[in-house]
Amino acid sequence: MEIEIPDMHFNKNEYVETVSGNKISRQTVLCGSQNIILSGKVIVHDDVIIRGDITNIVTGRYCIIGRNSVLRGLGMFQLQIGCHVYIGADSIVNGAFVGSYVYIGNNVIIGQRCILKNCSMIADNTVLAPETTVQPYMRYEGSPAKCVGELSECMVDSMIEFTKNYYEHFTAAKSDVNAD
Template structure:
């Protein structure tokens, strides 16, 4: 099934040199600490917290997002945090290529691999690791520190393994994200 063409008003989005399309109605804090890989779409009402970082020296990149990613309306991306030996710290988050994060989802993972689909209204707990080629179904809660293995489908609250994905999923997700990007077009008006 072909995805429909999605039109947006050119004035509502900022397009970067690398083809990222970022809604002016999204909230991006600490943009100097956020890296977008290129051809990523950040829709209306998304929140990315790049300002939540360790104090002092060290990591300047707080959130790294790969190529051809989609952050749907109302999704929230914030780095994981913990108190270690009495010191409260934030830790960096890395999101791979060809990742879709559904509407209203909250992500505090340490790592999300490439070719991952996260459904609507999901909660990805602190320091969760989602390996490459996974699908998290709508309304799923992945508990903190969970490792989701490659080629798996997780569902429920708390999220649990329900099925396996075929090995061709990488190609499917890649073509899906590239098609979505190609069909996310400005409305000429």
């Protein structure tokens, strides 16, 4: 399954690019930044709030965090997010653990202490009740969320391809590149 991703250009003045390849919007709110670890090649879009002041937030590589999303752990439970994870726009992640190769759609609410195991999918407009465990290769949707089916075994390859392509196509606008 090939995923076509259009070129997405950002204004270089509106994003911070770190040595490890993270691209973080200047419109992002990082609370307790000393407790936030982005492992590299992570894209954090506009108006995201990451609450490291509550507990540690750790992401793996090639994570995409969509506009207006909120990431927060809960007290003594750090929020751990694996590699090759997509979190859509307007989503709230309160969970304790999000595995690798996970797709979270737009306008999703992940309840407190939820566990999303590797290779899982949460559809757009889904509300996942607190303390829910999503098993590998399962798709949840609805409000309240219900398991609606299994995912293909190619989920790992699909998410790697999707997140890497997304990262490669998210580049500084040509006029910004020439301005340096």
